[in-house]
Amino acid sequence: xxxxxxxxxxxxxxxxxxxxxxxxxxxxxxxxxxxxxxxxxxxxxxxxxxxxxxxxxxxxxxxxxxxxxxxxxxxxxxxxxxxxxxxxxxxxxxxxxxxxxxxxxxxxxxxxxxxxxxxxxxxxxxxxxxxxxxxxxxxxxxxxxxxxxxxxxxxxxxxxxxxxxxxxxxxxxxxxxxxxxxxxxxxxxxxxxxxxxxxx
Numbered sequence: 001x002x003x004x005x006x007x008x009x010x011x012x013x014x015x016x017x018x019x020x021x022x023x024x025x026x027x028x029x030x031x032x033x034x035x036x037x038x039x040x041x042x043x044x045x046x047x048x049x050x051x052x053x054x055x056x057x058x059x060x061x062x063x064x065x066x067x068x069x070x071x072x073x074x075x076x077x078x079x080x081x082x083x084x085x086x087x088x089x090x091x092x093x094x095x096x097x098x099x100x101x102x103x104x105x106x107x108x109x110x111x112x113x114x115x116x117x118x119x120x121x122x123x124x125x126x127x128x129x130x131x132x133x134x135x136x137x138x139x140x141x142x143x144x145x146x147x148x149x150x151x152x153x154x155x156x157x158x159x160x161x162x163x164x165x166x167x168x169x170x171x172x173x174x175x176x177x178x179x180x181x182x183x184x185x186x187x188x189x190x191x192x193x194x195x196x197x198x199x200x
């Protein structure tokens with residue numbers, strides 16, 4: 001499916017509003033100076049997810065997923081390559097890599113970051129578009145992107161809104177990806193709602 005560049009920009013603007021909201025919440029909760037950027041957003045097929053730069057290959061990615069339902073339906077996932085996940089956890093917790101407590105903190109920290117981040121983005125989309133969205137509790141998984149994509153309930157042809165995300169924590173630059181996997185027809189519904197709000 002081809003998506004008009006203006007529609008991509010409109011979706012990116014919504015995501016950026018949510019990212020700003022999530023950054024403010026993360027700063028308050030972690031007492032760290034966190035800034036976030038979303039430099040690019042694209043629409044791809046679910047079967048292309050494991051070929052995205054930084055996510056391809058056999059390494060396991062750290063992924064927090066939340067299913068959502070409302071005027072459009074799908075799953076939103078915050079995905080970190082292994083090195084980025086470790087760097088983010090160490091930056092937020094202050095723990096060193098060889099500390100035995102790091103493994104226990106890793107899942108808890110990434111779950112909290114993912115939950116705040118995804119709820120910030122999805123909540124802002126719902127608020128701006130005047131629609132209610134409900135969520136399932138977050139789940140955490142470490143696996144290859146290929147396996148994560150195969151384990152979803154979605155058809156391989158379904159669309160993914162893929163936003164590259166940069167976390168700047170103090171002096172550390174961490175790369176992550178937010179992937180919104182949409183059920184068939186949901187992207188059209190989202191674009192129609194955006195157009196309606198814009199008065200198109």
